[in-house]
Structure formats: structure tokens, C-alpha cells
Amino acid sequence: MKKIFPLVFSLFFVVFTNFAQEKKEAKKTQQGHIDQNKFRQMKDVLATPNDQHTASGAPGHQYSQQKVDYLMNIRLEESTNIIYGDEKITYQNNSKDHLEYLWVQLDQNMRADDSKTPLATSGGAAAFITPNNFQSTYMKEGKGFGFNIEKVETNDAPLSHFINRTMMRINLPKALAPGESFKFRIKWNYKINDINKDGGRSGLETFPDGNNNYTIAQFFPRLAVYDNVEGWQNMQFWGRSEFALEFGDYEVNLTVPADHIVDATGVLQNEKNVLSKTQRKRWEKARKSFDNPVFIVTQEEAEKAEKVRASGTKTWKFKAQRVRDFAFASSRKYIWDAMATNVNGKTVMAVSLYPKEGNPLWEEHSTRAVAHTLVEYSKLTFDYPYPKAISVHSERQGMEYPMICFNFGRPNADGTYSDRTKKGMIGVIIHEVGHNFFPMIVNSDERQWTWMDEGLNSFVEILAELTYDSELFATNPAKKITRYMGGDQSNISPIMSQGDYVKQFGPNAYSKPAAGLYMLRKTIMGPELFDHAFRTYSKRWMFKHPTPADFFRSMEDASGMDLDWFWRGWFYTTDVTDIAIKAVKSLYLTDKPSERVTKLKEQYKQYFEGLGDLVYITDKKEDANASAMDSYANGKEVPSFIYSVEFEKPGGLVMPIIVELTYEDGSTERQTFPAQIWMKDDTTVKRVFASTREIKSITVDPDFETADVDTSNNSWPKKQADKFDQFKNKVKG
CATH class of the missing domain: 2.60.40.290 (Immunoglobulin-like)
Known part of the structure; x- marks a missing residue:
């Protein structure tokens, strides 16, 4: 073995050096070019590290x-x-x-x-308008x-x-x-x-x-x-x-009508002055109830309160430490319930305020969804540091602030509701409560980079929803984003765009970043590696101001993975994923060298002599000899079916190639080739699959993990519907 490898290397070096020299002579007149490889480092776009925002993505010693x-x-x-x-x-x-x-x-x-x-909004005259x-x-x-x-x-x-x-x-x-x-x-x-x-x-x-x-x-x-x-x-x-x-400390005195129920960012300082004895007793019970919400104000009491008006006022006093903002809710219509939540040994109160118009949906799910969010987000980031989180119902809102958020999701007047309403209500609560982590604690610049809070939060939201109700929230973010990504390029902006001029704001700032992180976790990095890196970033930038570069660098620093190719493609461009099977060629074992190999053996005789015995691979079925390897197999079964598969990449993004092989007996096998397979050739790559069983079909990305915008070219043999699908895509384009 020590002699064979140098001989093989020398042979290939001579052959390909001659080939390269011939190409060099043919292209002497071509001009040079700058590095446009999809795997080039991002030093040209990321800010230069310094002693406040370091090259590792962590806050520096001068932060x-x-x-x-x-x-x-x-x-x-x-x-x-x-x-x-x-x-x-x-x-x-x-x-x-x-x-x-x-x-x-x-x-x-x-x-x-x-x-x-x-x-600042362009628009013509509408055909109809309200007075x-x-x-x-x-x-x-x-x-x-x-x-x-x-x-x-x-x-x-x-x-x-x-x-x-x-x-x-x-x-x-x-x-x-x-x-x-x-x-x-x-x-x-x-x-x-x-x-x-x-x-x-x-x-x-x-x-x-x-x-x-x-x-x-x-x-x-x-x-x-x-x-x-x-x-x-x-x-x-x-x-x-x-x-x-x-961030800072707040001391806020809120004076409102005396019959209003109020909650806000921070801890209530004067319970005895604003709550009745019964309400305080119920609140104490809620502090010890970890399984079910406790009503501090019941629906019957809220309905009674909304029928009268108090003449005086009350002042509710709140204090909050280390928060970036303050918000509050106030109404005499509120039903109020709460329960305790165990966040890694610390008790945090999950709270809901809602008018009767929110029931029965809100009393069934709101506070439970708040508690669930705090637990699930803490697993992937850091332990929730604040004493409470509040969900307040308003018909058309979905907005977040420290410890409090306002959420939609209203049943019909008769109390009935669809799964769509239920899903929307639970989803918005998880999303808005989740914003306590991004950006209320990991305090990114929302005015510049919407995706740093909305995108990261939407990603964690997906995971939290799945553990709340896997059937109701079953989803594939990578598949769902393809319609947006494959749309009209003139109406799409890169994720790394300032929010005010972004086109299709929702997909750009929410769905696409979330889908990208979902792919990173599931397909590219794996959950264990991704979760450690994501948690590292989150903990590093608690109560601080991170930039996009801090996120990108932290994810690489904590995982040991070079992800510049992913950040550059997914966040800085509107390129799409489209990986296709270009050609599949059946090959065969043989003991007969081809004419080309025979010539090479004559030309480089001394090198081939050092290789010893050889078997050959041919595309001529008539020369096949499946037993050519038998004497060298040491009793193991020799693969008699060999397929050379050429993949092409019409899309601009590089992604892993996930290949599913289906055999004649109906069994399947998957192989995943990392995105780095495209490093040397950004257009086509080849792989050889050898098996003891005949391969019936080959499919790229069978579970839609890579956001491939055109699946009509993902199969071999091509499906009968492909031509119609291509026609539809052509018409749509």
C-alpha cells in the first residue's frame, strides 16, 4: 500500500497536469476574475471586529x-x-x-x-372608499x-x-x-x-x-x-x-378609574391598596398553582363590573428593573387569571387579562400558552429572568413589550371558534410572549434589522408550538417558504435589508429567517450542535445590544462550523435552492479495460505496473462481468449495480444534497452530501452509488428540507407529471 498511493498520485498528477496545460494554452487570452465562490469568507461584508464586538461574536472587554x-x-x-x-x-x-x-x-x-x-406611501385613487x-x-x-x-x-x-x-x-x-x-x-x-x-x-x-x-x-x-x-x-x-x-429601572404610578383592573411591566407594589381581600387571596393561591390557572377576577365579576362606572380613581404602582420599555393594560371588563410556572426551579407567574368576548377560548388556552412559552424558550436560550409574563386580549393586536403583550384571537359571538381561530390565538400568544427573549432581553436593533427579533423569535416559536400541539401546528417551514422565494424577484428583498423598504415584509422578516434557522438545526448542523450555539449566542447577549455579525459569528464560534456560505446566500441574497438530477448512467464491473484506459496504460506503463491487479468500470453492458471482483471480495457480496449520478444546480444557493435511493424490493436508503460538495464546481457535481440491489428510483430532498423551489427535476426516472408541472411553472413565471 505504501507504494501504490504515490504511484496513483503521480499518474493522476501527470495526466491532469498535461490536461491543465492544454486548457491553459487554449485560454491565454481570457481575463482574470475576483473570487465569487459561494464558500468565500464574509470578511467583505461583516463589520471589522473590535474590543466591543469581537471576532468570536461575543461582547468584548470594552463593551x-x-x-x-x-x-x-x-x-x-x-x-x-x-x-x-x-x-x-x-x-x-x-x-x-x-x-x-x-x-x-x-x-x-x-x-x-x-x-x-x-x-410616504405611493398609491392611486381607489374605486370605492368609506366616507x-x-x-x-x-x-x-x-x-x-x-x-x-x-x-x-x-x-x-x-x-x-x-x-x-x-x-x-x-x-x-x-x-x-x-x-x-x-x-x-x-x-x-x-x-x-x-x-x-x-x-x-x-x-x-x-x-x-x-x-x-x-x-x-x-x-x-x-x-x-x-x-x-x-x-x-x-x-x-x-x-x-x-x-x-x-435598559434601565422603572418606577411608574398609573392612575386609572377606580373600577379598572390593571397590569403592567414590573411588580405591583401596592396590592393592598388596589386589590380586594378576595383578589389578594386568590392571587396567593395562583402563586402556588402550577397545574391550572386560578381566577383572580371571574367572568361573572367582570360582567358585573362592566355595567357600572366608578367616579373615583386608583393609583397602581409598579417597579421594574433592567427592562428596555414599559407598557400597561387597563379596563373594567377584564377577567383575570394566573398560574405559577416552574422555570428551572424559579417560580414565574403566567397571567392573562381578557374581556368576556375572548371566552371560552382564552380561559382554556391563554395562560397555559404563556407558561408553555416560558418553559420552552428557556430550554433553547436562558432561564426567563423576569417575575411574570402577561397576555392581554385585544381584537386586532399582536404586539410585545417586557413582561406584557397584546394578542388577538376572538371566538364568534356565540362562543364557538374554528381550529384556525384557535391556532391563530395560541400562535400569536406564543410569538408575542416569546418576544420577551428576542428583543426584550437579547436587545437587537429592531429599527435596522427586523429579522433579528422577528425571525429568531418566529423560529423558536415553531419549536414551542410543536410541543404545545403537534397536530394543530404541524408544519414544514422550508417547504412553506418556497412559494415566496420562487416568486417575482423584483418583489423580493434580501433578509439583510432595513425594514422600512423591505418588500413582502412578513416572509422577509419572519418566515424566511425562521425557515433558514429551522434548516440549519434540522438538516445542516443537527439539533445538538445548533442548540448549543444558539444558546451560546443568547446567553452572551442577554441585556445587551447584538448586531447581525455577532449572531453569525457566535453560531460559528460555538459550533466549529464554517457557515459563511449559508449566511451569505440565505441572508444577503434572494437566490433560491434548486438542485436537480441532471443525468443517471448505469455502469458495470468488467475485466476489460476501455480503449482510453488501454492507451493510458501504454503511455504510463511504469505507473500502472505499480498498481498491481485492476478491475474496470464500463458503461457498455455487453462488456459487463459481475464476477470481476469476486476473487478480491474476501467472501463479501460485491455490488453489481453501479450508477453514476450527475446533479446540477439551476438555483443560486448551495445546499446539502439529500438523496433517497429506492430499491426494487421497495426498501429505501438515504445519503446526505454536505453543501461543501459544491465548493469546486458551482454548477454540477457527480456521485457514484454502488449496490447489490437494483435501484428503482432516485429522489433529491424527499422531505422538502432545503426549500427547493422546483421539485419537478428532483426525481429519476422523471415523473409523468413533470412536463405539466414545468408548463405550469413556465406560465406562472
């Missing part, structure tokens, strides 16, 4: 971020639907920079009468939305500021040095929007009985993020791309 604390007094005036706020802000500069000003987000100004958001929409669109009917800033001051003195639509610049009296803090006050008010009439991510829902359901968020001026990646993240809020926020 820092700002801290912002809020002390707020909020009053909800039900008679006018106006919120009045007075907030004191402490801004801690933990960066190495001197700051001349601070930027504050005024998200409610997106719907102000002078907002530019409606003007209300005609008034608001063409008669310039103002609604009076947006922040009214009453005061901006520091130490009781006016503070210079400038409002640029949804952003307000606070001009500091002097530059804020590293390590210093600055305290100031903003007093404000605004009219609350009706979610069903005016739209919006938060607001109020009105009911025929005259009551309102207030689900309130983005309701106060909030500090923008300052970091070493973007500087100030002060991009305008156009209504789609969400929020970049700093």
Missing part, C-alpha cells in the same frame, strides 16, 4: 451601553381618552464619548396631523393625535430641545462626560387612538356597551440607543420598523 431610569406619574382620563404623563429621566453615560445632546423617541407623532408617514376614509384622506380632517410636549426642563429650568417629527433632540447645557449622568423632566399628554378605527400598535378598543379596553405602549418619550455601532439610533419611526431602546 459598554447606556442606562436610562424612569420615574413616571401617568394618568388615564377615560372621559376624554387622554393620557397625561410626567416623567423624570436619569441618563447614565457609560460610553467613552462626550455627548453634546440626547435623542428621545416620540413614536406617537407618527400619527400626528402633520405626520409625513401618510405621504370616514374619504374625509381623513381627502378632506384633511385632523384627529389631534401625537405628543403635546408641555415641559422639558432640568433642575426646574427650561431645557433647550428641538422636535424633528418622531425624534426630539435634548440640547445639553454642557457635554456629558463618560461616567456622568444627567437628570431631566418631560411633561406631556396625548389623545389615545382607537386601534380598530385609527390603527396603531397600541391604543384602545371600544365595545358596544360603552367600555374601553386600553392596551397602552409607546406612550411616553423614550431615550434612543447610543452605541459604538450606530452612534445615535435616531432613524425616524415610519410606523413599521420597531424600536431600539436602552
